[in-house]
Amino acid sequence: EAGVVQSPRYKIIEKKQPVAFWCNPISGHNTLYWYLQNLGQGPELLIRYENEEAVDDSQLPKDRFSAERLKGVDSTLKIQPAELGDSAVYLCASSLGTGADTQYFGPGTRLTVL
Amino acid sequence: EDQVTQSPEALRLQEGESSSLNCSYTVSGLRGLFWYRQDPGKGPEFLFTLYSAGEEKEKERLKATLTKKESFLHITAPKPEDSATYLCAVQRLSYKLTFGKGTLLTVNP
Secondary structure (H helix, E strand, O other), X not given: OOOOEEEOOEEEEOOOOOEEEEEEOOOOOOEEEEEEEOOOOOOEEEEEEEOOEEEEOOOOXXXXXXXXXXXXXXXXXXXXXXXXXXXEXXXXXXXXXXXXXXXXXXXXXXXXXX | XXXXXXXXXXXXXXXOOOEEEXXXXXXXXXXXXXXXXXXXXXXXXXXXXXXXXXXXXXEOOEEEEEXXXXXXXXXXXXXXXXOEEEEEEEEEOOOOXXXXXXXXXXXXX
């Protein structure tokens, strides 16, 4: 069974430029999560989707971050404009449902903002 | 606010030298405690879920235990390939996972 797929794996951009990350969850997983992981820290949730609905985006900095999950499958996370402090690893995870269902993570996208 | 504290921050072992990693937590309404392994440049890989105090789970050289305030990840006779960062996370009665900072384990041959 294929795992969570993310692209690109690495991205280097200048500050103030836009950037987008793509995630394809495990087939059949209705719940999708975007996390941010800074160096030496655990992942922190940005947004959670149930199918195509964003049910918790309370931790998403909405002035510059946006996300969508069209048709309840793939998802895109966008930053516009990027700031130096956005340099981090952006992880996507998916689970069959919420509750205590295990979240399976993708390999992440490492973003460097210069 | 949920808090997860992992100790030690880093642990260096010789191959075959058993030890334990600690995860202490404060959470309102624990639904589950998760252990993940993370290799450099990769996403966290699921290891275990524990749901109630007294529960134990094993996988190869790893054994996870849970009390009302902490969880331990015991590593028996570790090998170099066990070197990784081990992350602990707690889940509330809602869905939210709160992670600790992790323990960086290095096993020398």
